[in-house]
Amino acid sequence: MGPARRLSALEQDVWAVFRQATKHDPHVYVGDVHASDPEMALLLAKEQYARRDPCVNLWVVRYSQIFATDYGDADMFRPATDRSFRFGGSHRDQQRVYREAGRRRDDEE
Amino acid sequence: MSDHTHTEDPERLAEFEARVAAGEQVETGEWMPGEYRQEALRLIQMHANSEIMGAMPEREWIPRAPTLSRKMALTAKVQDEVGHAQLLYRVAETLGRSRVQMIADLIEGRSKFHNVFHYPAETWADVAVIQVFVDGAAMQTQGALRSSSYAPYARVMKRICYEEDFHIRLGLDVYRTLADGTPRQRAMLQDAITRWWVPLLHFFGMPDRVSPHTEKMLRWRLKVKSNEELRQQFLRKFVPIIQEAGFTVPDPALRWDEASQRYAYAEPDWEELKRVGRNQGPKSAERLALRQDYHRRHRWVREAVERWGLLAA
Numbered sequence: 445m446g447p448a449r450r451l452s453a454l455e456q457d458v459w460a461v462f463r464q465a466t467k468h469d470p471h472v473y474v475g476d477v478h479a480s481d482p483e484m485a486l487l488l489a490k491e492q493y494a495r496r497d498p499c500v501n502l503w504v505v506r507y508s509q510i511f512a513t514d515y516g517d518a519d520m521f522r523p524a525t526d527r528s529f530r531f532g533g534s535h536r537d538q539q540r541v542y543r544e545a546g547r548r549r550d551d552e553e
Numbered sequence: 554m555s556d557h558t559h560t561e562d563p564e565r566l567a568e569f570e571a572r573v574a575a576g577e578q579v580e581t582g583e584w585m586p587g588e589y590r591q592e593a594l595r596l597i598q599m600h601a602n603s604e605i606m607g608a609m610p611e612r613e614w615i616p617r618a619p620t621l622s623r624k625m626a627l628t629a630k631v632q633d634e635v636g637h638a639q640l641l642y643r644v645a646e647t648l649g650r651s652r653v654q655m656i657a658d659l660i661e662g663r664s665k666f667h668n669v670f671h672y673p674a675e676t677w678a679d680v681a682v683i684q685v686f687v688d689g690a691a692m693q694t695q696g697a698l699r700s701s702s703y704a705p706y707a708r709v710m711k712r713i714c715y716e717e718d719f720h721i722r723l724g725l726d727v728y729r730t731l732a733d734g735t736p737r738q739r740a741m742l743q744d745a746i747t748r749w750w751v752p753l754l755h756f757f758g759m760p761d762r763v764s765p766h767t768e769k770m771l772r773w774r775l776k777v778k779s780n781e782e783l784r785q786q787f788l789r790k791f792v793p794i795i796q797e798a799g800f801t802v803p804d805p806a807l808r809w810d811e812a813s814q815r816y817a818y819a820e821p822d823w824e825e826l827k828r829v830g831r832n833q834g835p836k837s838a839e840r841l842a843l844r845q846d847y848h849r850r851h852r853w854v855r856e857a858v859e860r861w862g863l864l865a866a
Contacts, residue, residue: 457862458643475709476643478652480862492636495629496716515580 459485460510462503463493471503479504561586573773578704581647592775593703594648601641602659603667608634609840610674611683619677626723627680633716640712644705660844662832667691668755671834678731678738678745684724686749689791690756692717693783702774725794732798739800746795747803754818755826757784788816 457478462471474493479485485504494502513520528534566586572579579585585593608631615631618624642652658664669687674680695714701707731742758780761767770776778786792809795802806819828834832841 458646475640475712477639478643480858481865484858491632492639495632495636515583 458507459489459504460507461485461489461493462505463489463497463499464501464503465498467500471501476507477504561588570772573702577702578707579702580704588769589773589775590648592770592773593706594645594650596775597641597645597648597703597706598650598655598658599665599667601638601645601655602664603670604634604641605638605659606666606670606840606844607687608638609843610670610672610836611680613674614677614680617677618680623727630684630720630723633720637713637716640709644703644709647705656848660841660848662841665830665832668826668829668834669749669752670840671829671832671837672749672752673836675748676741676745677727678741679749681724681727681731681742682745682749684720685728685794686746686753686791687756688717688720688724690753690787692721693787693790694757697777697783700774700777728794729798732800743800746800750803751821751825752829753787754784754821755823755829757781757787759823759826760820785815788818792816 457480459477459479459482461474461477463474464471474497477485477488477492479488482504486502489502489504490499493499565584569579569584569586569589579589611627611634612631615624615627618627642655645655646652655664659666669683669690674683692714695710695717699707699710699714701710728742731738761779761781767776767779771779792802792807804819806817808817809815810817829837832838
């Protein structure tokens, strides 16, 4: 077999590595490795990204399988209208009720 | 560079420069001026080359390390350095040059690596000096580059600095052991400090001149601090490590200037830095030849991996 179709050194053989520190943590993207198959990618990922940092599990994903939003479209993550109701801190009335209930309890004790 | 004049859409360029000036970072795939891409690639490729070539002087000492624990720590450090090269070649790749091409550029002498890795590591004390002072010098540059405008580079730099910090601590342990040792060990350490002094001053590059190029690199945050700023930062931290252990800096002109908060030092021979930069340092040819030899010998591995990849795909 001659040197047939050349794998694109820029993308085809690049894998994204996700490391899970403990079972309580999500897998987090930590960097890339070059490899020709998943086993090699996992082996290199272990050597490169789990030498010091804690790890219970690794994922490797071919770059060609990753779909992403565009940084140019980052505006779409900014809410168009006030969405403060999504955050606990905005529920002032609820907090006031709790605080007052707490004070009353303290007074009674 | 000068041989490559890009004409950019002035509006786009102004928008890019405004973003970078505001502290924003550039990601892979985003628009960037052609010259920015080229300068970032040159910088990161040289950094990657330096990590892989930097493993070589220390690697020579693995079989001769004085104790088993030193041997294990040194082996781990060399692995870290080669790992840094892998991370950095990957970042450079995102700017459009393949890793295969960059390795060829390096071993065929078309791209540069840092001056300090062109010098021999003659004794075990050289290992101490490399780990404390060479890594210490690199840490000044790399620490600053954590705020580089090219985001993938800045991210990798965080990881690299985290590991370089271990190396300096390991180096200080080796350094102090020799400094607290016999007169012969102390003489060996002084000799290494004396030989490495000029290459260390050279490490940060030529003195600052007000050049439009440097100005642009700083404006684009591909450089974060000037050469002289980094050299002074290094001297402030590392001259005391030499002097407090009772060793001498081989420069009678070296003195601390309280008023300017800077060290005055004798200008080293900048021609030597230029020669070394052209791969004409004392160990340049030998180390490149060793890299070429390994590259040839490992060819069958690369071919096997590539073919396996085609079958597995």
